[in-house]
Each structure stands twice: as structure tokens, then as C-alpha cells.
Amino acid sequence: QQQLQExxxxxxxxxxxxxxTCTVSGGSISTTHYYWGWIRQPPGKGLEWIGNIxxxxxxxxxxxxxxxxxxxxxxSKNQFSLRLNSVTAADTAxxxxxxxxxxxxxxxxxGQGTLVTVSS
Amino acid sequence: EIVPTQSPATLSVSPGERATLSxxxxxxxxxxxxxxxxxxxxxxxxxxxGASTRATGIPARFSGSGSGREFTLTxxxxxxxxxxxxxxxxxxxxxxxxxxxxxxxxx
Numbered sequence: 250q251q252q253l254q255e256x257x258x259x260x261x262x263x264x265x266x267x268x269x270t271c272t273v274s275g276g277s278i279s280t281t282h283y284y285w286g287w288i289r290q291p292p293g294k295g296l297e298w299i300g301n302i303x304x305x306x307x308x309x310x311x312x313x314x315x316x317x318x319x320x321x322x323x324x325s326k327n328q329f330s331l332r333l334n335s336v337t338a339a340d341t342a343x344x345x346x347x348x349x350x351x352x353x354x355x356x357x358x359x360g361q362g363t364l365v366t367v368s369s
Numbered sequence: 370e371i372v373p374t375q376s377p378a379t380l381s382v383s384p385g386e387r388a389t390l391s392x393x394x395x396x397x398x399x400x401x402x403x404x405x406x407x408x409x410x411x412x413x414x415x416x417x418x419g420a421s422t423r424a425t426g427i428p429a430r431f432s433g434s435g436s437g438r439e440f441t442l443t444x445x446x447x448x449x450x451x452x453x454x455x456x457x458x459x460x461x462x463x464x465x466x467x468x469x470x471x472x473x474x475x476x
Contacts, residue, residue: 296405296413296456298465311464312370345412353419354460355403359412 251275253346253360261340261367267333271346271360278327279304284349285329286356287320289342292364297342301349302329336367371395373402373457375468381476388444390471392457397437401461404433404442407470408453416455417442449475 257269271285278285286301300310302320310318314333322329333340344365348358372395382388392402400420405413415424417433420440430445444451452475457468 295469296458296467298467309463313464347412350418353403354401354465355415355418355458356405356413357415357424359414362412 251348251358253348253358255344255346255360255363257363257365259364259366261336261365262369263337263367264335267331267336267340267344267365267367269331269344269346269363269365271329271331273327273329273348277324278322278329279324282351284309284351284354285322286347286349287331288345288347288356289340290345290362291339291342299331299333299344303351338367341365341367370464371398371459371462371466373459373466373468375455375457375471377471378469379472379474381474382444382447383476384449385446386476388447388451388473390442390444390455390473392435392440392442392468394438394440394459394461398459398461400436401459402433402435402440403458403460404431405456405458406451406453407456413456444473447473447475 252274261267284301287299302308317334319332343362345362346360347356374393376391402420404417407413421433454470
């Protein structure tokens, strides 16, 4: 059973860049069966899809964040990463990485999530 | 962007009774809808995809139905461990979008 684990700073200053990495264990990230995605959840609120990436590097982003977001993949480390620029307090959220089944575009395996707070 | 709208916001159900949750899409999404369960302090868990197919390991008391714009998640006999927030997600069009959630509690 694959496992996903987020890592990165829990506190980011306004206007700076949020950077998170998701490490995938128990199987290769280089598979045609899955995309690899990021979802966030502000405290006490609902879920927002950020974007996802294929092992070959192809990406989809939420248009609401496209100007500030970048997702990359490192197949040699079995990791994928999120960068969100010019953050504000509105970007404070639990950030989840997740596996996205390519045939039905649903998230069937999630990391535990990591809280990122934007504050000076 | 397709907007899924869930109702009710909160549902109180007695143990052993049926819980019925609704999700309505702003336009037709065929059967391209999933349901997730999120317990407090945990990541969401996939329950249903394709509107009615249970994911691996999901108990039979969870069932999904619907197509087009109207969808339903039914918990046939509510158990205490089913207390959670339930989200629907459409995947007919990009961007992927989630409903606002229905909180299920024990009456």
C-alpha cells in the first residue's frame, strides 16, 4: 500500500513562497495509473483542489491559483512538490498531497496533511 | 467551473437509521461524481466514485446513486463511527471541484 507524506515549513511570511514536498513510499511515482495532486483546506472550511502532475511532468492547475502555483516532480526521489508564490493569510490551510486515479480522476490515497500558517 | 452544492449542511440521525445526503451540480456531469468521508483531524477518504461504485474496503451500508445533476449518498444504518463531514467532488470538467460538505452527527 502506497503512503504519501507531506513535508515543509509550517510558517510562511506574507508575500513569500510556500514550498511543500510530498514523498511517496511503497511504490513508484512513475506509473501511468496515477496523477499526483495537491488539495488544501482552510481551518474549519471545505476542500479546494490546487493542481496535479503526471510523472512525465504534465500539469493541471486550478485557474484561481494558476498565476501563483507551480507543481513539479522528481522521479529519482519519488517526490513531487508544490510552490505557491506571494502568499497571504488567505493561503493559511492544511495542505494535502494525494494520489489521483487517472481513469476516474478521484483521490484514492491521501497524505495526513500539513498545516501551513501565513503570518509575520 | 462546475459548482457542486451539498445539502443539508448538517444532518442529525439516530443510530441505526438511514442518512440521506444530496449533491447537486450546476450543470450535467454524467456519472462523474465521487464522495469522500472526512473524520475530525483526519484526511478525507474516498467512499464512492462513478456516482455509485464503492471504493476498496468501504462497507456496504454506504451507497451512491444519481446521474446528470442530482446525486445522493445513503448510509443505510448509521453507526457511531460514521460521524464525519462528507464531500462530493465532480470530475467531469477541469477544474476539479468539491461541494461544501455535509456534517453528519448522531441524534
